[in-house]
Amino acid sequence: MLREPVVHFLFIGALLFLAHRLIVGDPRVVVVSAGLTADLERQLRDQTGRAPTEAELKAALDRWKQEEVLYREALREGLDQQDATVRTVLADKLRARAAQQMAARRPTDAELDAWLASHRSRYEAPLRYDFQIVAFPRSDPAAEQQRSTYRRALADGADPRTLGRPIVGGNLTRDELAARFGPAVSESIGKSPLAAWHALETDDSLLLVRVNGTTGGLPSREEIRPILTADWVAAMKKQAADEFAESVLARYRFEKTP
Numbered sequence: 001m002l003r004e005p006v007v008h009f010l011f012i013g014a015l016l017f018l019a020h021r022l023i024v025g026d027p028r029v030v031v032v033s034a035g036l037t038a039d040l041e042r043q044l045r046d047q048t049g050r051a052p053t054e055a056e057l058k059a060a061l062d063r064w065k066q067e068e069v070l071y072r073e074a075l076r077e078g079l080d081q082q083d084a085t086v087r088t089v090l091a092d093k094l095r096a097r098a099a100q101q102m103a104a105r106r107p108t109d110a111e112l113d114a115w116l117a118s119h120r121s122r123y124e125a126p127l128r129y130d131f132q133i134v135a136f137p138r139s140d141p142a143a144e145q146q147r148s149t150y151r152r153a154l155a156d157g158a159d160p161r162t163l164g165r166p167i168v169g170g171n172l173t174r175d176e177l178a179a180r181f182g183p184a185v186s187e188s189i190g191k192s193p194l195a196a197w198h199a200l201e202t203d204d205s206l207l208l209v210r211v212n213g214t215t216g217g218l219p220s221r222e223e224i225r226p227i228l229t230a231d232w233v234a235a236m237k238k239q240a241a242d243e244f245a246e247s248v249l250a251r252y253r254f255e256k257t258p
Helices: 005-024 034-048 054-076 084-100 109-118 143-155 174-181 183-191 222-249
Strands: 125-137 168-173 197-201 205-217
Touching (some): 084 222, 109 222, 125 143, 125 174, 143 197, 183 197
Antiparallel strands (some): 125 168, 197 205
């Protein structure tokens, strides 16, 4: 009877199945280790800030059991083979592991300076000018004299709010200044020393302008060191993950089918 090919096949199959069971174990037997229970207990403690009750631990273990058997059934049915979402998740897990294995270190000041210089658009804000303008219309024949008198009063320490002329102020960028007052005023304000009144002229008016201060621009390394450090570390981790992916890619050969 053992000479029959079908019997031989069944006999060999039975031996292979028995060997697999002996080596791997029953695939429908799930081992709940003490370490797993301890991990679940620690997770509950982290979430609640206290030791979990017996009922809470049992509920967490029941959830884990359900997820584990569903995961195993999904693998048994081959749901991981052609599912793009599963493929992406697994690939991302490998990338994340490669990134986490990167040796943790703090960037040097030189590395942060280089990062800031090459990524300045991330951190640079438009420069804004806190300004005041007093205008003397050219249509008034006494405009030049009035401006001179006003300027002397300012030099003597007078408060411009007490000198009887409207003061236009704001906090604008160069582009906003150009749109409101013209390119010449915008350019002049951009070059003006701080906290000093100086004279400007437009086609319509004689002006006195004061720049009280500026905000924005490119911050220094020390002003944004925590942000720079976090961005640099994230970039280095991404680089490590990309290099790992390229090294794995080099191990494979791709062939096109007709």
